[in-house]
Amino acid sequence: MDISSERISRAVGAVVCVLATFAAVPAYADIYEFDKRRTEVRFSYLMGLAKQSGHFSEVKGTLQFDDGKLDRSKVSATVMTASLVTGEPYVDDELKGSDFFNVASNPVMTFKSHSVRSTGPNTADMDGNITVNGITKPITFQVSLHPHDDPALKYSAGLREFRATAQIQRSAFNMTAYPSMVGDAVGLEIVAVVRKTSKKAHQDVIAPETVTKGWEPTNTQ
Template sequence: MILKQATLALALLAGTASASAMADTTTYQMDPTHTSVVVSWAHFGFSHPTATFSDVKGTIQFDEDDVSNSSVDVTIPVKSVDTKVPALNEEFLGAEYFDVAQYPDATFKSTAIESTGDDQYDVHGDLTIKGVTKPVVLHATLNKAGNHPMANVPALGFDATTLIKRSDFGMDQYVPDVSDEINIEISSEAEAAQ
């Protein structure tokens, strides 16, 4: 779930860059301190628990003249998963879920980016979790593109969402009582590489 979120965030950054008024192809680095990846699922139909991932890193290449030339490459350290329930965190790190000892990172690499409307983008890419790679589409919204007031460099800000099935990545414990579908929400800032 976390990996999926992380991939959504990277794809979203690439899509948002196309709406910016920046020249030529620009390389942006995602800011881990201003990147939020939140996943949620249904628990027996009673509630929708959440988990977050932190320290997400990624690179976005953006071509303002042709968004199809843009790309996103993101890495999410799975060990950063936080459900606010210590026992569940440990379970998620184990072999039946993320198997962090063997697969410490989840990754997302874009394969195509398309504009779907004003400041709206679909970022197609390959999400890899636990050694399994599946195609995913991130639905991204560009929040803002311009000079960052603190860093004084060009920057992008976006939100993105996607829905994945955890069973596609070998994590099907307790399905269907605990939902197979995982909702991923990403919000991030990315700054032009120095």
């Protein structure tokens, strides 16, 4: 091997070592927490020909997000089923009963994501598992993330608005009462204002070419 070839070989070896070291370095995603005062899970369904709706007001959740690294984003949410409100006390009691959300036996609903696919500059499809009435099923939410800065609000700087919509069939979660009166399809929408915390989520860095670009929130103002 001549001197020139030897130098090239050493240079290539050095680059490989650097890349291998880089691949092993941990990365940290920002953790956002749902603002409890400005977060709710909404639901809607058909009763006869009329659309009915309600919401859950007590929701806890976190969003792990790293700008430009969509495939590592994660969402976890827990809904207190007793916080269900429709504006009609009789309907509230019926939906909290054993024929529907069965609040006494199942005090929480949960969602936990496991994968994300970009569909636009600040939108994505998020796959995960949802547990309702003690039954867990796969689900795909259409999600978006936008800045929520409001100059008029002192503590609004840096906030983001997270929205997620999906549809489930209530019969899949053992809620089968009144099939001739109440539609099977139930629309779900998570509306959350999220605030960045000082916490970081540990993530393993993958090779740069495998990182999915996109879903970076852009200011629409």
